[in-house]
Amino acid sequence: MNQSTKVASAAVAVPHFVKGELLVGGGGKGAHYGKFCTPTLDIDGLVWQRTEPGPAFSIPIDEVMDVLVATGERMTADPSGLLAEAFEAMAQVGDLDRGVLQRAYEHLPKLFSKDWLKFLVQGEVGGADILDGWRTVTDPSGRTAQYRAFPPRLVHVLAGNAPGVAAISIIRGALTKGVNLLKLPSNDLFTATAILRTMAEVAPGHPMTKSFSAVYWKGGDEAVEKYLLRPIFFDKLVAWGGEGSLRSAKKYIGPGFELVAFDPKTSISMIGREAFASSERLAEVAEAAATDICLYDQSACTSSRFQFIEATMEEAEAFCALLQVEMGKERLTASGCGMQAPSALREEIEALRALEPYYKVFGESDGRGVVILSEDPVDFHPEAKTVNVVIVRTLEDAVRFVTVATQTVGVFPAERKVGLREKLAAAGAQRVVTLGSALGGGVGIPHDGFFPLHRLVRWVTDEC
Amino acid sequence: MNARKVLMDMVYQPDCFTLRQDELVPLQLEAARELVAERREQLPILDRRAREAGVDRIETLDDLIPLLFSHTSFKSYPNSFVRNGQWDRMTQWLGTLTTRPMDGVDLSGIDDIDDWVSRLWAAGHLVNTTSGTSGKVSFLNRTRADDEVLRRNSELNLCWPERIKPERKHHFFFLGPRSGPYLLLIAANHVERMFARPDSIHYLSDAPLRLTEITRMAEMRLKMAEGTATPSEIAASEQAGREQSANMANRFAEMVRLIIELRHEPMIITGGWLQMWQIMEAAREQGVPNGQFHPETIIQSGGGLKGANLPADYREQVFEFFGDVRTQQGYGMSEMSTGFPKDLDGFYHQVPWIVPFVLDREGVKPAGPREGVVEGRFAYLDLSNEARWNGLITGDRVTIDFRESRPEARLPGLVVHPNISRYANIGEDDKIGCAGTIDAYISGEIGA
Secondary structure, three states, X not given: OOHHHHHHHHOEEOOEEEOOEEEOOEXXXXXXXXXXXXXXXXXXXXXXXXXXXXXXXXXXXXXXXXXXXXXXXXXHHOOOOHHHHHHHHHHHHOOOOHHHHHHXXXXXXXXXXHHHHHHHHHHHHXXXXXXXXXXXXXXXXXXXXXXXXXXXXXXXXXXXXXXXXXXXXXXXXXXXXOEEEEEOOOOOOOHHXXXXXHHHHHOOOOOOHHHEEEEOOOOOOHHHHHHHOOOOOOOEEXXXXXXXXXXXXXXXXXXXXXXXXXXXXXXXXXXXXXXXXXXXXXXXXXXXXXXXXXXXXXXXXXXXXXXXXXXXHHHHHHHHHHHHHHHOOOEOOEOOOOOOOOHHHHHHXXXXXXXXXXXXXXXXXXXXXXXXXXXOOOOOOOOOXXXXXXXXXXXXXXXXXXXXXXXXXXXXXXXXXHHHHHHHHHHOOOEEEEOOOOOOOOOOOOEOOEOHHXXXXXXXXXXX | OOHHHHHHHHHHOOOOOOOOHHHHXXXXXXXXXXXXXXXXXHOHHHHXXXXXXXXXXXXXXXXXXXXXXXXXXXXXXXXXXXXXXXXHHHHXXXXXXXXXXXXXXXXXXXXXXXXXXXXXXXXXXXXXXXOOOOOOOOEEXXXXXXXXXXXXXXXXXXXXXOOOOOOOOEEEEEEEEOOOOEHHHHHHHHHHHHHEEEEEEEEEEOOOOOOHHHHHHHHHHHHHHHOOOOHHHXXXXXXXXXXXXXXXXXXXXXXXHHHHHOOOOOEEEEEXXXXXXXXXXXXXXXXXXXXXXXXXXXXEEEOOOOOOOOOOOHHHHHHHHHOOOEEOXXXXXXXXXXXXXXXXXXOEEOOOOEEEEEEOOOOOOEOOOOOOEEEEEEEEEEOOOOOOOOEEEEEEEEEEEOOXXXXXXXXXOOEEOOOOEEOOOOOOOOOOOOEOOOHHHHOOOOOO
């Protein structure tokens, strides 16, 4: 066996899903990306030309929902083991802890329930009628107009830090009834394909499955993006975070090809002095704070990274010690012991450890959680279960650390939200939650400052 | 005599950059053992690292890998210390990375970061800094003995393998400021004192290089992040950079005129590739043909092109213009005491007191055994530094050739191949996550 075939067989084969068909590569053919390989990309097969409507453009929304619900049910039962296979592959090559990934996978089908689908459509476009037909309005001059949410042509650049991104992208893509090209990220090469394969099993040959493709190319690859990302083929690029992918996509954005960006974000927490009312209360607050910090082992935009706290130094130290212990506990979306922090971050932490009393570090960089107590926020981006607790005089003082990149602000106690939320919004924040509730949301209500389904569809009018 | 001193004294041997591994490695191992033991006593940060990694004994060179730092270490101070003028805290931070006591540093009445650096120098901490493109500069402490290693190597090995003797007969042109804490500049100052004609020393500017400029830009970035910057402040910040370049342009033209006039005499010209290109263009405009420079002229160049659009063969064109002159080029970085000098076939040769490593992409494990030709991430342990522990993992992707000789090259010894590139930064590996920072919204938006 020569060197190149050895490499090829060691690489994980990543299947593609193109318009309802499964493509499997490997065996020395196809494209190789080090640890994995894919089928050769046929870029002609990835577009739906505008000379004809998309396959699902005229499917009634009820039928779309039925297929989604059936898909969700089959994902739960998983008789062909498609989700199980994807889960195993992810567990081996992905970055998420096995337990966290497993619980995330178990949660995936829940989004496909009828209740959630209806809530999403009602909340994000104001009702299902507008996805099937025309809504009539009359303006003050007596002139009438009709408008509808018309199926779009979308390219989704998926994020891979949580498998829910693939699920919600497929749900929204299906509800638009448009055509959807999903660009897989290298940190989740399997979830989207497994869901689409399941859909193809419950509805073989259905126009909805023909409206989806899920493939990998290396983000920024001009040989692909320069030719695919054009208004003659697609209306919008839907990008989840990923500064690099946004920068590369920016080149192609122009008239007729719009960017819908779920921008990269940072989340924070604000803890009022009420936390110190009793030791029981403080323990509850530490647990709630740890829950928000450790979401997906702190890989999500929703994961809190800074805790601004109204406290004396002694109070803050007591909180930090409790918080560090809580961060080492396994939770729904957190492992007890996550990935070790990257070496550059570990060195930043060690440097601060040596700077006592200006900085106080609780815990070790061993994946169980590190808390850094300081009077100014640290310069680096805390990740891999690292959090910076910053003492402030009042929570209002902490508003100056909120920027346009701030997504979620978790507040304790809940009563303080009302006094803070306008100030937080003015500074750039998008989402205020009660401390401990950062997980979830974003379906049927605004996400990252807009109603996603509303942004995905094309609003067309018929006026007289 | 200890092994470190033996290795460092090899600088006096004519064949010091072409020695055999079986001669070097046993000495390097012994020197590393001595050094690790001594530095662990002096630097709690290193001791902690060694304990965490479980490094008890050093049997092979690869056992040193867990003790190598990332470049972040030397800029791990909180920016707020600089912003708030907390120079005592900055000094304390530098102390955690320094083997020498910091109590001799006069901390009274310091105005800015340049002031702080001068006080460090006055107390014998001859720190050099990096250029701070990320908005934060590294502070790399050096003792006088460390500075002497740098000086001595220039004295003995300038233009290796065709060495030039320090006879103070060269005109000296440095296309940058006269002084400042960049290693390139410190090295140039040494070369000037040993090689330059006392009557013909020319720097682009007599004003010292100021780090305050860099901290000003970092502050601007912070103001933008906090949302307190105004549009005109952002514009003014960009404008300040442009005006500085305009002032420099006049002085540069003056130097180019002098260089062209003196081209038949030996001179040392040190500057970036773009500046070399500009000298060539100016000379051509005046009708100066190729190959007119004195054969003992030394061209030292390096660095990136800073966005300038030059043809792919710009180096070849530049050397065609200067003609049959000497060059001094090497592979190194601000953190290393001595660059690996380039031979006439384009290979960079190991310096005896620096142990190179090739690591995997992640910078954790060796990319392969220390034999043959190995590609991977470059890391090194510099055994010479007295002031600090100088083991570092870089972002460079290199090919190291451990063979004693190779058919395509004239000189033996361990070398780094010329094909040096950078590993992708975080985010460029196509792992996409929804988390990110304000930097994404402002980076690249202020003129550097």
